[in-house]
Every structure is written in C-alpha cells, then in structure tokens.
Amino acid sequence: MCFLKMASAYSAIMDLGHHESDCRMRILATIGALNHLRNHPAGILGGGGAVLYVLFIGLPVIALLVQAAQQSDFLGAVTGETAITALRLSLLTSIISMAVVVVLGTPFAYLLARSDSPWARAVDSLVELPLVLPPVVAGVAMLMAFGRNGLIGSGLENIGITIPFTTTAVVFAQIFVASPFFIRAAKLGFQSVAKDFEDIAQTLGVSPWRTFFRISLPLAAPAMFTGMGLAWARALSEFGATMMFAGNLTGETQTMPLAIMSAMETSLDGALAISVMLLTGSIVVLALLGLLTRQPWQGR
Amino acid sequence: MIGREMIVPAASGWVECRVGVFHLETDWVVEPGQVLVLFGPSGAGKSTTLRAIAGLLRPVRGHVEVGGQVVYDGDDGTWVPTHKRRLGYLTQQYHLFPHLKVAANIAFGLPDHNSTVGRERVSELSSLFELEGLEERYPWELSGGQQQRVALARALASRPAILLLDEPFGSLDAELRRTLHRELRSMLVQSPVPVMLVTHDREEALALGDSVQVVNEGRTLVTGNPLEVLGQPGQGRVARLVGVENLFDLRVVERNSRDGTMTCVGPGLQLEVPLDSRTSGRSSLEGDQDRVTVAIRASDIILAKEELAESSARNRLPGEVVSVESRPPGYAVTLNCGQHLRCHITGAALEEMGIQTGQRLWAVFKASSCFLVDQERL
Numbered sequence: 072m073c074f075l076k077m078a079s080a081y082s083a084i085m086d087l088g089h090h091e092s093d094c095r096m097r098i099l100a101t102i103g104a105l106n107h108l109r110n111h112p113a114g115i116l117g118g119g120g121a122v123l124y125v126l127f128i129g130l131p132v133i134a135l136l137v138q139a140a141q142q143s144d145f146l147g148a149v150t151g152e153t154a155i156t157a158l159r160l161s162l163l164t165s166i167i168s169m170a171v172v173v174v175l176g177t178p179f180a181y182l183l184a185r186s187d188s189p190w191a192r193a194v195d196s197l198v199e200l201p202l203v204l205p206p207v208v209a210g211v212a213m214l215m216a217f218g219r220n221g222l223i224g225s226g227l228e229n230i231g232i233t234i235p236f237t238t239t240a241v242v243f244a245q246i247f248v249a250s251p252f253f254i255r256a257a258k259l260g261f262q263s264v265a266k267d268f269e270d271i272a273q274t275l276g277v278s279p280w281r282t283f284f285r286i287s288l289p290l291a292a293p294a295m296f297t298g299m300g301l302a303w304a305r306a307l308s309e310f311g312a313t314m315m316f317a318g319n320l321t322g323e324t325q326t327m328p329l330a331i332m333s334a335m336e337t338s339l340d341g342a343l344a345i346s347v348m349l350l351t352g353s354i355v356v357l358a359l360l361g362l363l364t365r366q367p368w369q370g371r
Numbered sequence: 372m373i374g375r376e377m378i379v380p381a382a383s384g385w386v387e388c389r390v391g392v393f394h395l396e397t398d399w400v401v402e403p404g405q406v407l408v409l410f411g412p413s414g415a416g417k418s419t420t421l422r423a424i425a426g427l428l429r430p431v432r433g434h435v436e437v438g439g440q441v442v443y444d445g446d447d448g449t450w451v452p453t454h455k456r457r458l459g460y461l462t463q464q465y466h467l468f469p470h471l472k473v474a475a476n477i478a479f480g481l482p483d484h485n486s487t488v489g490r491e492r493v494s495e496l497s498s499l500f501e502l503e504g505l506e507e508r509y510p511w512e513l514s515g516g517q518q519q520r521v522a523l524a525r526a527l528a529s530r531p532a533i534l535l536l537d538e539p540f541g542s543l544d545a546e547l548r549r550t551l552h553r554e555l556r557s558m559l560v561q562s563p564v565p566v567m568l569v570t571h572d573r574e575e576a577l578a579l580g581d582s583v584q585v586v587n588e589g590r591t592l593v594t595g596n597p598l599e600v601l602g603q604p605g606q607g608r609v610a611r612l613v614g615v616e617n618l619f620d621l622r623v624v625e626r627n628s629r630d631g632t633m634t635c636v637g638p639g640l641q642l643e644v645p646l647d648s649r650t651s652g653r654s655s656l657e658g659d660q661d662r663v664t665v666a667i668r669a670s671d672i673i674l675a676k677e678e679l680a681e682s683s684a685r686n687r688l689p690g691e692v693v694s695v696e697s698r699p700p701g702y703a704v705t706l707n708c709g710q711h712l713r714c715h716i717t718g719a720a721l722e723e724m725g726i727q728t729g730q731r732l733w734a735v736f737k738a739s740s741c742f743l744v745d746q747e748r749l
Contacts, residue, residue: 265466270460271466274425274453274454274456274458274460275454275458275460275479275526279452279454282454290470368469368510
C-alpha cells in the first residue's frame with residue numbers, strides 16, 4: 072500500500088504543470104484513445120488492467136465505508152474519546168509539520184531550483200532519500216540521533232531537552248517523511264518560472280527580495296499547493312517512523328494511524344470509525360488544495 | 372509625476388564582457404530621443420551589450436552611465452544593482468507577468484501603484500497604447516500586438532532613463548510592426564529618452580534608427596548613418612552582414628574619369644561601376660588597387676526580356692535563369708551571367724513575364740547602383 076501511494080504521489084509530482092481541469096475533454100480524449108487502441112493488443116491488456124486496478128483500489132475503500140455504516144454505534148465511536156484525542160493530535164502535529172516544511176522548505180526549494188553548483192545537486196539527491204527509505208528505518212535512525220543515548224540526544228538530555236517519545240518526536244517523524252513531497256514540488260514550480268521574469272521585474276525597479284514575493288512565489292504557487300497536498304496527506308498517514316521514534320502514548324504521540332492499530336486489538340468498530348475519519352480528512356485536504364492549484368491566470 | 376517632463380541625459384559607456392568563450396568589446400553613446408540600432412547576426416553580442424547595461428550581466432571591465440549616473444565602473448568597483456538603474460527593458464517574448472492583469476502589469480514598477488497618481492499613470496499609458504478596456508484581462512487573453520503594447524507601456528511607466536529594446540517586434544507581422552514603429556517614434560518625441568534597439572531586420576533599422584552600429588562576433592564593425600551603413604555599406608564584412616546579395620571580386624581594367632566610372636572584369640563578367648575615390652586620376656594599374664569588390668543590391672536590378680539597348684543603364688548582362696525562389700513579399704531570381712546574380716522582383720512581375728528556370732533574360736542596372744566595398748582587411 073505504501074509503495075502504491077508513493078508511486079502515485081511520484082507520478083503526481085511529475086505531472087505538475089499539466090493541470091487540465093476540463094474533465095469532459097479528458098474523457099473524450101480517453102474514449103478517442105480507446106477507440107484507437109480497440110484492435111491493438113495493448114488496448115485489450117490495458118483495458119483489462121484498468122478495470123482490475125479500479126476494482127483493486129475502489130473495492131477496499133467501498134468496503135470500509137459499507138462496514139462502517141453497518142455498525143450499531145458508528146456515531147458513538149466517531150465521537151469517542153480515543154478518536155477525538157487522536158484526531159486532535161493528528162491535526163495539531165501535521166499543521167505544525169506543514170508550517171515548518173513550508174516556511175523552511177520554500178527558500179530551500181528556490182535555492183535548489185536556481186543553483187547549479189555541485190553542492191546543490193548533492194543536497195538535491197539527499198532530498199529524495201526519505202522517499203525511498205522505509206519509515207521504520209527512518210524512525211530507528213532518528214532514535215539513534217535524538218534518542219537518550221543518541222548522537223546529539225544525550226547532549227540535549229543534559230540541558231533538559233527530551234525529544235523521543237514526545238509530541239515533538241511525532242512532528243520530527245512527520246517532517247522527515249513528508250518534506251520531500253513539498254520540496255520537490257516547490258523546486259519544480261520555481262524551475263518552471265523563467266529567470267527572465269525575475270530579470271524583467273528588476274529592470275522595472277523592483278528589488279530581488281520583493282521580486283521573489285511578487286513574481287517567483289505566486290507563479291510557483293500552484294505547484295507548491297500540489298506539493299503541500301501530497302506532503303500533508305503523507306504526514307497525516309505517517310505510522311512507521313512515529314511508532315519507532317515517538318511511541319504510542321494516548322494524547323501525546325498516538326496519532327490517528329496509531330490509534331487505528333491500537334483499536335484493532337480491542338474493537339473493530341473503533342478502528343473503522345477512525346479509518347473513515349482519516350479517509351474523509353485526507354480527501355477534504357486534497358480537494359481544498361486541488362482548488363488552489365488552479366488559478367484563473369493560467370488560462371484555458 | 373504626471374506632465375512633468377524630465378530632461379534625461381545621454382547614455383554612454385563601454386564594456387568588455389566574457390560569457391564562456393565568447394568575448395565582447397563595445398562602446399556606445401546615445402542622445403535622448405535618439406535610437407541607436409545594434410545590427411548584426413544572432414550571437415554577435417547585441418543582447419549581451421543590453422544585458423550588461425541593465426546589470427543582468429557583470430562585465431569584466433568597463434564604464435556604464437545611465438541617466439547621468441555611473442552605474443558601473445570596473446576600475447573603482449562601482450556597481451548599481453539592476454533595480455536601481457532606471458531602465459526600460461523589452462524582450463521579444465514580452466514576458467508579461469502571467470498572474471497579473473494588464474493594469475497590474477503596467478503598474479508593476481510604479482512605487483505608488485495603488486495611489487491616485489499611480490492609477491492616472493496607468494490610464495495615461497493605456498490610452499497612449501490603445502489598451503483601454505483591456506485593463507482587467509490576463510496576458511493570455513491578449514493578442515501578440517496587444518501583449519507587446521502592454522510590455523512597452525510597462526517599461527515606460529516609471530519613466531526610465533534609457534530604453535533597451537531586444538528585438539521587441541520580432542514576432543509580430545510586418546503591418547503591426549510598422550504601427551508599433553510609428554507609436555514608438557511619437558512616444559520618443561513626447562518623452563525623449565535614449566533608446567538602444569537590437570535587431571537583425573534591415574527595414575526596422577532604417578525605420579527607427581538615428582544611427583546604426585553593425586556588430587559581429589563581439590566587435591563593432593562600423594557605426595554611422597543607417598542609410599549609409601545599410602544602404603551602401605563600405606566594408607566587405609558589413610556588406611555581407613547587412614545582406615547585400617551580390618558581391619563580386621573584380622579587377623579594374625579601365626578608369627574613365629570623365630564619366631566617373633570604371634570598367635571591371637572578373638571570370639565571365641564585365642561591369643561599369645563608379646570610379647573609386649582612392650585612385651581617381653591615377654593611371655597606375657598595378658598591385659592591390661586593381662582588385663575591387665563590387666556590390667549590387669538584388670532590388671536594384673531590372674530584369675528584361677530584351678537588351679534595352681536604347682537605355683541609359685550602363686550594365687546590361689544576358690543570362691539564364693538558374694532558380695526562382697519565393698521570398699515574401701516577392702521572389703528571388705538567380706541569373707547565370709557568367710557569375711550568379713541575384714535579383715528581387717515582385718510576384719506580379721514574375722507572372723507577367725512568365726519567368727521560368729532555363730529562360731534567357733537580361734539583367735539591367737545603372738553603374739551608380741554598384742558600389743565598392745573594402746577588401747576584407749578586418
């Protein structure tokens with residue numbers, strides 16, 4: 072599942088800049104393509120693959136909703152203390168993570184987009200590491216760094232700062248796994264802004280600093296919103312690294328994915344309720360950010 | 372700001388730039404209200420010069436003055452950043468900011484764009500460039516000509532001390548280009564600023580230029596009056612760069628000082644050309660002075676089916692049509708008269724005469740249509 076999600080996220084990043092919103096055109100184009108492929112072996116295989124894929128992804132989602140709806144006390148489970156506490160913690164931590172990622176990641180992404188030094192390229196490939204690193208390994212690695220006996224964790228402990236198994240650790244884990252999705256998208260967004268626009272802005276008497284806010288940022292914004300959507304979804308669903316580095320303490324480190332796992336051990340109802348909440352939340356976040364990725368100035 | 376006419380000083384300077392292996396050395400002086408055309412093939416260093424003046428590129432050495440202010444000096448380290456140089460810079464791709472509407476694009480460089488003064492300046496420029504009613508449109512909703520007008524209005528909004536135009540009309544059709552030339556000219560009368568225009572279009576250089584600087588491979592070949600430089604350019608390299616279609620290396624066999632002409636011959640070719648001033652009156656027929664390069668513009672040649680023996684034209688050459696190519700708005704006919712001669716004619720002439728490959732025709736032109744260019748000593 073994790074791999075599938077990563078693959079789709081990857082393709083979404085690669086797809087930046089092709090924001091075709093006109094669904095009818097898309098469907099017409101698809102039909103045209105299918106007609107064209109009717110007598111082609113790839114058409115039959117591809118069509119079969121498409122049907123299987125839709126069932127494979129759609130069925131579990133529908134099953135989840137159907138099973139949840141059949142529960143005796145769905146509302147009770149949704150408003151139950153475990154669920155609400157986990158929801159609150161998930162929202163809090165993911166919002167903090169996103170704020171950190173966007174505020175620090177945006178200038179960083181701009182630098183990566185504009186610099187052609189070998190250092191920038193080296194750092195650029197480092198950004199991809201969390202995408203391929205299993206989250207559990209990320210959790211263990213962070214424990215080795217910030218844990219009580221970790222590389223800098225012991226030093227932090229001495230001045231009274233404890234990171235592992237706290238809410239801070241949850242945020243750390245989320246930033247670790249989610250940041251590449253935003254940084255990569257923002258970098259591509261900035262790369263799509265021709266340097267000429269910035270040059271022209273400066274010849275018009277606008278300082279480089281103001282040019283960034285008046286030209287580069289708004290022009291890269293649609294790509295950045297796409298990256299935010301992906302990063303946020305990733306942060307909300309973060310499980311492995313959190314489990315390892317932050318633990319599973321109710322109200323402190325037990326985010327929704329962890330709450331689902333805990334609930335599974337006692338009652339399926341609770342797990343279903345939180346799963347539906349998480350599913351709904353993810354769809355809402357993606358839809359909202361999807362709206363922002365279309366700007367009237369982009370035309371057509 | 373409205374109505375206040377500022378007297379803008381001349382723009383001048385020299386720079387030496389290095390971009391990779393490309394090396395540029397150039398200098399310029401432009402009076403306010405005058406247009407200096409930088410003319411040359413692509414890669415000659417024209418755009419690099421403009422970028423150096425704009426501060427988008429750092430020269431190796433040099434001295435640049437804009438609006439009476441030293442904005443760059445290699446010796447004392449003076450460097451004024453681009454946004455403080457008071458420029459108007461225009462590119463072929465317009466580069467209108469896609470996320471801003473027309474009015475916001477024009478007002479982009481105005482420090483007080485939201486004040487009454489700023490709004491008045493925008494509406495003043497909108498009416499000057501016939502953009503009324505388009506203020507609330509996004510750039511993608513405009514035609515090419517409208518986009519270029521917005522770009523011009525935006526560049527002029529904050530009253531620049533120099534206007535740098537990098538092939539700004541290159542992607543427009545001929546008609547629209549002429550209209551914009553006129554508008555630019557009348558704008559210069561209203562608010563005289565020094566203008567530097569990069570182009571490789573002869574017609575544009577002749578229509579807009581007060582002086583022309585021919586640039587090639589990072590060097591200035593010649594600076595002067597557009598008609599002289601582009602009409603009958605004196606140097607072989609310049610002649611080739613400005614597109615003189617016919618160039619012949621010939622030998623002088625006879626000088627006729629009474630008529631002010633001389634007879635030159637080359638392989639398969641004999642021409643009557645104007646007497647060269649260097650050697651007029653001298654009868655010595657030795658050494659390098661016998662060798663001349665003669666140029667004739669393709670549009671100065673008349674094609675005829677007969678010899679036109681009773682005409683005043685001193686050059687009448689018979690030849691066979693080698694090729695006929697379309698060259699909008701007319702056609703280019705190549706005639707083999709011993710050497711290949713290129714002639715430009717209109718479509719109507721082509722049809723009327725029924726010109727075809729292999730046909731025998733006469734090429735007719737006056738001695739004064741020929742001009743001498745220096746041997747390539749550059």
